[in-house]
Amino acid sequence: MDINQRIDAMRNEIIDSTAELVKIRSLEGEAKPGMPFGEDVDKALQCALKMSEKLGFKTVNVDGYAGYAEIGEGEEYVASLGHLDLVPEGDGWMYPPYAAEIHDGKMYGRGTSDDKGPVVACLYALKAIKDSNLPMSKRIRVIFGTNEETGGEDIPYYLKKEKAPVLAFTPDADFPIINGEKGITIFDLVKNFVPCDKDGKVIIESIVGGNAANMVPDYCEAILTCANAEEVKNTVEEFAKDKKYEITVNIEGNKAIIKSIGVSGHGSTPEQGKNAIMQLITCLATLDLRNDEVSDYVKFFDEKVGMEVDGKSFGVYLEDEPSGTLSFNLGKINLNRKSGSTTLNLRYPVTKTLDDMMTPLCTTLGTTGIMMENFSHQEPLYFETDHPLIQKLAKAYSEQMDEEAKFVSIGGGTYAKEMPNTVAFGPTFIGQPSTVHQPNEYIDIEELIRISKIYAYALYELAK
Template sequence: MDLNKKVDELKDSLIKSVEKVVKIKSVQEEPKDGMPFGEGPRKVLDCALDISKELGFKTVNMDGYIGYAEYGHGDDYVAVLGHLDVVPEGDGWKYPPYAAEIHEGKIYGRGTLDDKGPIMAALYGLKAIKDLNMPLSKRVRVIFGTNEETGSKEVEYYMKKEKAPVSGFTPDAEYPIIYAEKGITIFDVVKDLKEGCQKGYNIKSIKGGTAPNAVPAYCECIMDGDSAEELKKLAVDFSNKTGFDIKAEISGKDIVVKSYGFAAHGSSPERGKNAVMRMFAFLATLPLGNCELKDYIDFFNKYVGEETDGKSFGVYLEDKESGKLTFNVGCVEMKGNRIKLSLNVRYPVTHKVEDLINPFNKKLEGTGINIENMTHQKPLYFPASHPLIKVLQKVYEEQTGKKADLLAIGGGTYAKEMPNIVAFGPIFPGKPDLDHQANEYIEIDDLVANAKIYAHAIYELAK
């Protein structure tokens, strides 16, 4: 019997296992003893390990952080890394988010697609290999994470105690194969303001954006000073001239200026309209006098403005593997004598972070602007000729009959958290990405198709 027929035999059991884990609400909660991410993540981890035991696998629970099912022998191992934690369900569901109801060939529920269904598919792919007693030269671990949605601290815990796999994949993205993920930096650019602006309008505060990795859709500036009616007219004139959506309103003794944009993900800021930078563009037209705040605003208008590729800032990078650097101004906060912008800059995979930061710092020289709160994720990149990529391409093409094009993305996947793995499925080309959406579902046919693809991928990597 071949692998695909064995997976078909396991279909009903696979569906029941997906239902079991989806019915557990595994959103991060307050930690408790033995439950580093709360009761839900620990409960679903126990459930997945119980399912694995019933299927005949050795299981290990690493102190409630993370666990795995293991099969085979050998010094080296192949890993399939998935996660059992989920984001909050939110509103707008037509079927209960934790009931795992089946309608029209689809299992509905939070986590069905991201990532409980796919990691169960991988587990059952390994079960098919085990049942057929197919010879392997390496161990295989199906690893169950519990903190992917809120920091991936569980993988950090795992890597402190275990050696890395020699190869593997995460079923937590899309097909065919994501072989390149840009380097991601998030940091604040901060200036202390020793003096306020003395002429015209006095800016009391600026606040905009919700996160560095999102294009801000709204920004608000509170000020007082010269004629409020004149400022309202200036806002109308500016909007008519630029097409930007800027409004000024009177609120007691203050004037509130509101800038409206269009949100987009920080990995593709060119798709949005940045409300913070449009606010800066308007503020630069006002009589503020010579002051440090105006210098800060003018600096970012000159070197960023509407650009999303870092050209004027002097940090433009590009490669054929992953395209252009992306530069997103995500948040602004100015109150009292301090202002900061929170930036999310993603750089191409064949470059190093120094290629970004060195010219960035050079541009800041003499401005009094400093970088604070820097976080960094290195790029993930496997050359197209890499054996892992070749194996996954072969499997995908044989199982689907479609070409396995390689994907490069600006976002970061679970693959970045563990060495020697890439993102491989579960979303097929043309199918909707329902991760984090209301009415999340996985089609049963796609669940089974994933189990078949993952079975062959595991076997090819571990045989």
């Protein structure tokens, strides 16, 4: 019996084990002894470890931060890395989010595809390899992460206790193979304004918009004090009509409340959204603003960002063949007459360096008095297509799917960035919708079985 036949024979067990894990609402909670991320996350970890023991694997609990199931002998090991923690279920579900109900060949529930279903697929892939008595030169480990969604403390702790795999994949993204992930930066551009008592036709009182750095903002609102509010209203409405932006103005005495509606999107693909903050800023820049530091701050972003999503006017444009152009997202703004703070999420190409981006960025800020605060950074991840890890995963995918594996670089960051020698590999197939973090998250049952087969051959390719 070959690996695929063994997977097919375990079909019902794979479905039942996935349902067992999905029924656990493993959201981060209050830390307790041996349970750094709370009782519910620990319940999922214990479930996965007991499941692994029943399948005949060696199991280890890494102090509640992670766990793993393992087969084989040898100094080195290869691995799959998935996580058992969840984002909250939210509203709008057709079926209960923790019941693992199956409808029309799909199992519904939070975690079915991110990452509990894929973790179970990897466990039964490991079982198929074990039962086939295939020769291996390395151990194979299925690693259970527990803090991917909220804090990312799980894998750094794991790496303090365990050495890293020599080759690994995470079933936490898309097929075929994500061999590149852009470098990710998030930071605030902040300025305190010198008080100004001069009169002006239009005085900016406040601008507030956006929810997160890594989201294209879909709403922004400004309050202005106007010498002629009706004139401002007409100017804004003409601008909105000309640009085909959804911007409205309400007049309350000498105040104009301007509301900008955009289209939300992910910060890794800002071109797919419509930035409500930048719509509003480009609109305000056309008004006869008071000559003060508040207006200068707004005009700076109009001039250096506008509606661009690649950083050209800001001077930070970068591009390479594997991953394309830099992604520039202005995600939040909070401005009043005392200070302004704007949050940027810049993602630079995989073959470039942080200095390639930051040197021209600092030049652009120059003598504006705008300061950078709350800076965070993730290095890019990139494997050449001839790297052994990429070639072995490509072989497993191509043989199982009967099609050539393609290599993809993305702007988002996956679990692969947390573990050395790791790339993202599935579980979502090309052309299939992703329901990750959305209401009605599901995994197609046939695809659950198919990914179990792909992961079995992939793990064996890495270990043989």
